[in-house]
Amino acid sequence: MINLENVSKLYDLDETKVHALDNVSLHIARGEYVAIMGPSGSGKSTLLHILGILDIASSGVYKLEGYDITTLADKEQARIRNKHFGFIFQSFNLFPELSALENVMLPMLYASVPLKKRKDRAIYLLNEVGLSHRMKHLPTMMSGGEQQRVAIARALSNEPDLILADEPTGNLPSDKGEEVMEILEKVNKTGVTVVMVTHNPNKGKRANRIINVRDGKIIDTKKDKGDLYAK
Amino acid sequence: MLNEPFKIIFRRFVNRLTESGLLIISVALGVGAFAAGGTLFVNVVNQNNELLNSPSYKEIVVTTRADKDTMEVPVIEKLLSETAVLTESDLDAALMMPSISYSYILNQTRLRMINEEFQSNQQNMTPPEKIEVPEVEGATNKASSAKVVDTAEIEVSDKNMEIKELLEEDLSEIRDDDSIVISDEDELSGYEVTAQFFDAWNISAEFGSLFSTSDYSQTNSLVIIGSDFAKTLVEDDADVGSLVGKRILAMQGYQTIVGILEETGTNYDYEFFSPYSDNTSSGEFAQLKKMFMNSELIFAVSDPEDLDSVSQMLEQWFASEYGDAQVIVSNPRLEAEQTVSRNSGISLLLLILAISGLFISSVNISHILLSRTLRMKKHVGILMALGATKKKINLLFSIEALIIIIIGTVLGVLIALPINSQMQGALDLTAQTNWMLLISALVSAVIIFTFTLIPIRRFDKIKPADAMRTQ
Numbered sequence: 209m210i211n212l213e214n215v216s217k218l219y220d221l222d223e224t225k226v227h228a229l230d231n232v233s234l235h236i237a238r239g240e241y242v243a244i245m246g247p248s249g250s251g252k253s254t255l256l257h258i259l260g261i262l263d264i265a266s267s268g269v270y271k272l273e274g275y276d277i278t279t280l281a282d283k284e285q286a287r288i289r290n291k292h293f294g295f296i297f298q299s300f301n302l303f304p305e306l307s308a309l310e311n312v313m314l315p316m317l318y319a320s321v322p323l324k325k326r327k328d329r330a331i332y333l334l335n336e337v338g339l340s341h342r343m344k345h346l347p348t349m350m351s352g353g354e355q356q357r358v359a360i361a362r363a364l365s366n367e368p369d370l371i372l373a374d375e376p377t378g379n380l381p382s383d384k385g386e387e388v389m390e391i392l393e394k395v396n397k398t399g400v401t402v403v404m405v406t407h408n409p410n411k412g413k414r415a416n417r418i419i420n421v422r423d424g425k426i427i428d429t430k431k432d433k434g435d436l437y438a439k
Numbered sequence: 440m441l442n443e444p445f446k447i448i449f450r451r452f453v454n455r456l457t458e459s460g461l462l463i464i465s466v467a468l469g470v471g472a473f474a475a476g477g478t479l480f481v482n483v484v485n486q487n488n489e490l491l492n493s494p495s496y497k498e499i500v501v502t503t504r505a506d507k508d509t510m511e512v513p514v515i516e517k518l519l520s521e522t523a524v525l526t527e528s529d530l531d532a533a534l535m536m537p538s539i540s541y542s543y544i545l546n547q548t549r550l551r552m553i554n555e556e557f558q559s560n561q562q563n564m565t566p567p568e569k570i571e572v573p574e575v576e577g578a579t580n581k582a583s584s585a586k587v588v589d590t591a592e593i594e595v596s597d598k599n600m601e602i603k604e605l606l607e608e609d610l611s612e613i614r615d616d617d618s619i620v621i622s623d624e625d626e627l628s629g630y631e632v633t634a635q636f637f638d639a640w641n642i643s644a645e646f647g648s649l650f651s652t653s654d655y656s657q658t659n660s661l662v663i664i665g666s667d668f669a670k671t672l673v674e675d676d677a678d679v680g681s682l683v684g685k686r687i688l689a690m691q692g693y694q695t696i697v698g699i700l701e702e703t704g705t706n707y708d709y710e711f712f713s714p715y716s717d718n719t720s721s722g723e724f725a726q727l728k729k730m731f732m733n734s735e736l737i738f739a740v741s742d743p744e745d746l747d748s749v750s751q752m753l754e755q756w757f758a759s760e761y762g763d764a765q766v767i768v769s770n771p772r773l774e775a776e777q778t779v780s781r782n783s784g785i786s787l788l789l790l791i792l793a794i795s796g797l798f799i800s801s802v803n804i805s806h807i808l809l810s811r812t813l814r815m816k817k818h819v820g821i822l823m824a825l826g827a828t829k830k831k832i833n834l835l836f837s838i839e840a841l842i843i844i845i846i847g848t849v850l851g852v853l854i855a856l857p858i859n860s861q862m863q864g865a866l867d868l869t870a871q872t873n874w875m876l877l878i879s880a881l882v883s884a885v886i887i888f889t890f891t892l893i894p895i896r897r898f899d900k901i902k903p904a905d906a907m908r909t910q
Contacts, residue, residue: 254904257904257907260824262820262823262824262902262903262904262907263902263903263904263905264902282828282829282830283828283830286823286826286827286828286829287826289823289824289825289826289903290825290826291826295824295825297907301817301821301824301907303443303447303818303821305446305447305450305451305454306443306446306447306450310443310446311443313443314443314444314825315825315826317442317443317444318825318826318827318831319826362825366826
């Protein structure tokens with residue numbers, strides 16, 4: 209599904225160039241559950257942003273389903289993010305002005321889903337994540353766990369092929385983090401590819417594969433039990 | 440109904456009412472200042488052009504020393520002093536100066552209308568036994584040979600008999616007569632004019648005709664009336680043209696309407712004109728009238744540049760004819776030019792202030808929006824991650840700016856309207872200019888909008904990943 213070939217990312221910071229990613233090559237198959245691990249500053253978030261087309265690589269090729277997406281126009285990139293990707297962030301990134309329901313409805317607007325369908329699907333998804341009683345609430349009135357569940361519902365709104373999660377449990381107490389992990393596993397079981405960035409080894413172990421990143425390079429990719437069961 | 444991104448914008452707008460209010464007030468003040476200043480400037484320029492191009496500001500007026508309103512001054516006093524009496528022959532002065540295009544006599548006169556109201560007033564008063572008209576012997580000798588006649592001994596002339604008859608006419612009978620019209624006005628002012636008057640002002644008759652050459656030597660009372668006055672003489676919607684050939688009942692006798700002028704937009708629309716002639720054979724009365732009614736001789740030049748030199752030449756000519764300082768040679772354009780330059784100065788200053796106001800408020804709006812933009816960076820990043828294109832983001836914030844500007848512009852117009860009418864009044868401008876105000880408001884709104892695009896353009900440079908890092 210995803211093929212990165214010799215991807216590098218350079219940042220210009222006060223005349224010194226920082227290699228956030230250095231010649232990274234990576235393959236992720238459809239339906240995989242991948243954890244990207246590494247200490248802070250290792251480049252794992254940059255890798256996730258490039259995978260999600262939130263950022264563009266300085267060099268190298270990113271192929272999605274065989275298509276080179278780095279050369280696509282803004283409109284096409286936006287369409288891929290909207291229809292095929294779902295994002296979950298450490299700090300939830302919900303719109304504080306919108307209710308839970310409206311936050312979940314928003315991505316479907318850009319997919320031109322009619323209002324009635326948007327609303328029905330958003331209600332269904334919020335039910336699925338156990339928030340049927342919080343639909344009209346603003347994010348500020350909800351706990352972190354609840355907010356992250358709204359964010360997951362939002363990420364799933366356009367039935368994505370790939371979920372990109374950046375430290376999804378980082379801002380949550382452990383029991384709430386566990387809830388989020390369970391939902392992600394459930395989503396992965398429906399055939400959705402999940403790529404999760406984390407620095408917590410316990411969370412990482414639950415993935416099929418762990419990619420260890422250090423200083424902008426992939427130092428090893430370890431296939432664990434999940435992978436063994438699969439093959 | 441608002442979609443979700445607009446709900447974000449709208450709720451932010453409401454949540455930050457102080458900032459939003461400041462934005463709207465900035466727009467309103469900028470638009471208000473520019474609309475008022477711009478409108479005033481354009482109107483002043485228009486008015487100035489109109490003023491200086493109007494025929495009366497290419498004219499030099501020659502009058503005798505006495506005031507125009509001294510018709511009641513005893514003739515005697517004037518006759519004894521050697522005051523100049525201007526006549527048609529003085530127009531010959533024009534022949535000496537090639538730059539004069541027209542010269543004519545404009546002699547103020549009045550018609551006293553006879554109608555029911557007038558008659559009832561007359562009955563309430565003691566009816567005048569005699570109308571006191573001093574008689575002058577040998578009028579052809581003009582002023583110096585005039586003799587004082589005891590008014591008590593004046594015979595009631597034919598003219599007076601006629602007036603008496605007119606006063607006693609049965610108006611109801613006359614009203615039935617189709618060929619006679621009765622005006623409900625008390626009095627109508629007008630001018631005795633020479634033929635060149637109509638040429639100078641380029642006025643033609645809409646109905647009937649102007650005076651023919653023979654009209655100037657006839658004794659019949661002929662009038663041409665202005666279009667607005669003509670309308671008062673007919674029933675609603677009736678044809679004004681039907682008045683031609685009819686007679687108006689006035690104390691001076693029946694006045695036959697020869698023609699009705701086209702609309703001129705000047706006060707001539709509500710006046711009447713009768714032919715001026717030096718040698719009307721009704722003789723003494725007419726001659727005398729000319730002596731104590733100031734004749735205005737008017738000389739028009741084709742090129743306003745020549746006004747000064749022509750004035751001087753005319754002054755010399757009249758001095759040689761009547762002696763020093765017997766006539767006043769006035770040049771209305773000088774006054775007009777003073778007004779014009781004063782108004783231009785004021786309006787230019789206001790325009791500069793208005794433009795500065797607009798600029799300052801545009802920069803201010805741009806600045807407030809810029810800081811908003813920076814605070815919206817994260818929102819923009821999330822929207823882009825969720826699938827918004829840069830175009831959609833630009834559109835969203837452009838519409839927000841547009842709505843702020845529309846509200847501000849409406850307020851600005853409401854501010855500008857009273858200021859504008861105040862200023863128009865202060866500068867003696869004829870106000871008919873609300874469309875100009877709307878145009879300048881629109882122009883300033885567009886200028887402000889282009890300024891708001893500067894911060895909105897900043898979103899183009901935002902990559903969703905950058906925006907995401909902003910906490």
